[in-house]
Amino acid sequence: MKILKIIAIVLLVAFVGIQFIPTTRNQSEVVPKTDFMLVNDVPNDIKNKLQVSCYDCHSNNTIYPWYNKVQPVAWFLEDHIKEGKAELNFNEWDDYSNRRKNSKLKSIINQIENGEMPLWSYTLIHKNALLSTGEKELIIGYMKQIKDSLN
Amino acid sequence: MKKVKLVTTIMVMAFISLTTMSCKDAKKEHNNDEGHNTEMNHDNSDGHHDGKKKKMAMNGDINSQTILNDYFNLKDALVVDDNAKAKELGATLATSLGKLDISKFTDAQQSELKDIIEDATEHAEHISESPIAHQREHFKVLSKDITDMVAITGTQVKLYEQFCPMYDGGSAWLSMSKDIKNPYYGSKMLNCGKVQKEIN
Missing domain, CATH: 1.20.5 (Single alpha-helices involved in coiled-coils or other helix-helix interfaces)
Structure with a gap:
């Protein structure tokens, strides 16, 4: 019993301790001129859907949930966002060459079609980020249209 | 209690x-x-490591023929449906791409090549960590990148651009042999396709 108690205390201290390690937050007030929405004339319904379903991890501005204040959740999210932005950053859309835009659009279309994006671990909590079949078709159709206009 | x-x-x-x-x-x-x-990989570039990845690449000592060889090895792995081998070769190709020497080209060609390499590297990296269906999706765009690269760098050996009308609305790839061995379908439809163009 005593040993259990000691272990519990140690773990508790560790849990409290990690709360004090600072994290970097992915937040920015400025939307750069190169943003996907600014460069393309995106219809409003698609705009809203992209903002809610994609922009948290694929732009410079994340709308954080309350539990991001708790470690180690914050680290987990930080990692995801970093990876997401490296893959595709909608804020930097116009910095991509046509060749790369084409590649990104192809991946966007494929991953939405296959249900790989938005990530299930994200939609698990962000229910409003889920895409219905109709919404998927709408976004895919729009992305295909942009892709065709590049070629 | x-x-x-x-x-x-x-x-x-x-x-x-x-x-x-x-x-x-x-x-x-x-x-x-x-x-x-x-x-x-970029150790032999110019010594500083703190710049952006983009800027650092492409000062190496590898010529386009090495990249073509890596590409063909990767293609052959896809032809025989070997996911693990394709992963390995995708990583090899990504490394080689980062070391391509583009110094002898004009400024316009260099910027075009940089763009191609950057895109191709991304696809090669994805191939190095994906299941085979994904590898093939990326291989399609990669093939376009490599074809565009050859249009600038030229090639020492004769190449055949081959085309399969069935895969993803029609997809091309490069081969050193006239014979059709389809990297998009592998054993499922090994002979689907035809020679579309010869590149010297």
Whole structure:
């Protein structure tokens, strides 16, 4: 019993301790001129859907949930966002060459079609980020249209 | 009894948080490893490592023929449906792409090549970590990149651009042989396609 108690205390201290390690937050007030929405004339319904379903991890501005204040959740999210932005950053859309835009659009279309994006671990909590079949078709159709206009 | 319950709850909470934390650390380490690798790849570039990856690449000592060879090896792995081998070769190709020597080309060609290489590297990296269906999707765009590269760099050996009308609305690839061996379908439809163009 005593040993259990000691272990519990140690773990508790560790849990409290990690709360004090600072994290970097992915937040920015400025939307750069190169943003996907600014460069393309995106219809409003698609705009809203992209903002809610994609922009948290694929732009410079994340709308954080309350539990991001708790470690180690914050680290987990930080990692995801970093990876997401490296893959595709909608804020930097116009910095991509046509060749790369084409590649990104192809991946966007494929991953939405296959249900790989938005990530299930994200939609698990962000229910409003889920895409219905109709919404998927709408976004895919729009992305295909942009892709065709590049070629 | 109450106390035991409380202690257990706390322990479970702490345990979960620590496990997640160590997962995260492991992942981070992995990332660092990758970063290190890329850095090493460019060791022979110009000595400074703090610049952007984009800027650092393409001062190496590899010519386009090496890249073509890596590409053909990768293609052959896809032809025989070998996912693991394709992963390995995708990584090899990504490394080679980062070392391509473009110094002898004009400014316009250099910027075009940089763009091609950047895109191709991304696809090669994805191939190095994906299941085979994904590898093939990326191989399609990669093939376009490599074809565009050859249009600038030229080739020492004769190449055949081949085309399969069935895969993803029609897809092309390059081969050193006239014979059709389809990398998009592998054993499923090995002979689907035809020679579309000869490149010298």
